[in-house]
Amino acid sequence: MPTHLIYSSTASHAMTRAELQTILEDARSGNAAHDVTGLLVYVDGVFLQILEGERDTLTSLVSRITNDTRHRDLQIFYQAEVAQRVFANWRMAFASASAQDLAAWAGLDSTTTLAATLQSLQGRPGQVPQVIVKLLDTLAAD
Numbered sequence: 001m002p003t004h005l006i007y008s009s010t011a012s013h014a015m016t017r018a019e020l021q022t023i024l025e026d027a028r029s030g031n032a033a034h035d036v037t038g039l040l041v042y043v044d045g046v047f048l049q050i051l052e053g054e055r056d057t058l059t060s061l062v063s064r065i066t067n068d069t070r071h072r073d074l075q076i077f078y079q080a081e082v083a084q085r086v087f088a089n090w091r092m093a094f095a096s097a098s099a100q101d102l103a104a105w106a107g108l109d110s111t112t113t114l115a116a117t118l119q120s121l122q123g124r125p126g127q128v129p130q131v132i133v134k135l136l137d138t139l140a141a142d
């Protein structure tokens with residue numbers, strides 16, 4: 001059964017497009033080798049990453065990602081088995097979203113800060129699947 005693992009982390013500095021591109025290339029080559037799929041979101045210096053794969057694979061991947069100096073304060077806040085992958089066609093998709101988008105998708109007032117939205121999702125994991133669906137819509141619209 002595939003597992004979803006979601007974490008947030010703080011970028012070590014404001015990422016340029018080129019730096020984000022390099023991270024995506026690193027992610028895609030690593031994920032192709034380990035049958036991992038997912039989505040990376042970068043909002044205002046914060047990464048939000050949804051990883052999909054076998055549980056043990058994700059555990060070792062996350063410990064590798066945790067040691068990456070391009071970000072810090074990695075916090076896993078959601079882990080659940082899923083019947084099927086949501087991002088099956090993406091070795092690592094990239095979505096841009098604003099802090100306002102994320103707040104609205106989490107059912108919060110759009111003036112809620114990014115930190116408060118993340119905190120709310122951590123406290124109410126039941127909200128996470130609806131945010132995932134919205135992120136998927138964002139990709140489909142691209």
Ligand SMILES: Cc1cc2nc3c(=O)[nH]c(=O)nc-3n(C[C@H](O)[C@H](O)[C@H](O)COP(=O)(O)O)c2cc1C
Nearest residue numbers: 023026027028029030031047064065068070071092
């Ligand atoms: C925000 C972020 C997300 C990343 N996502 C992945 C990923 O999904 N898969 C992956 O293999 N590496 C990912 N990486 C890169 C890893 O941290 C690491 O650089 C890469 O796996 C190579 O590791 P190695 O040098 O130990 O082989 C990510 C890095 C960052 C900063």
